[in-house]
Amino acid sequence: xxxxxxxxxxxxxxxxxxxxxxxxxxxxxxxxxxxxxxxxxxxxxxxxxxxxxxxxxxxxxxxxxxxxxxxxxxxxxxxxxxxxxxxxxxxxxxxxx
Numbered sequence: 001x002x003x004x005x006x007x008x009x010x011x012x013x014x015x016x017x018x019x020x021x022x023x024x025x026x027x028x029x030x031x032x033x034x035x036x037x038x039x040x041x042x043x044x045x046x047x048x049x050x051x052x053x054x055x056x057x058x059x060x061x062x063x064x065x066x067x068x069x070x071x072x073x074x075x076x077x078x079x080x081x082x083x084x085x086x087x088x089x090x091x092x093x094x095x096x097x
Contacts, residue, residue: 037067040075043082049075 005016039046049069057063071079 035064035066037069039069040071040079042075042079047075 005011005019007015007019037048037052039048041047047069049072051070051072052067053070054067055065057065
């Protein structure tokens with residue numbers, strides 16, 4: 001795109017072809033990540049459990065967005081102990097995004 005395109009009500013009926021191409025590429029990239037398994041972050045590390053639950057799209061419940069590890073009493077106790085230890089030591093750990 002030679003000049004930057006801004007989508008507005010006035011331009012939305014005739015956008016440049018590159019906008020459609022870039023949208024299709026972004027959508028394909030997003031769809032490639034659907035159904036991925038996610039762990040619980042405990043003490044800064046991904047922890048995966050054998051029990052999982054699926055997170056589905058509210059628009060199309062046939063679409064699985066991801067599978068999250070399900071916590072149990074044992075993992076809850078570990079997470080609570082780690083959190084209490086971090087809080088009592090006065091340590092601060094920024095979120096990892």
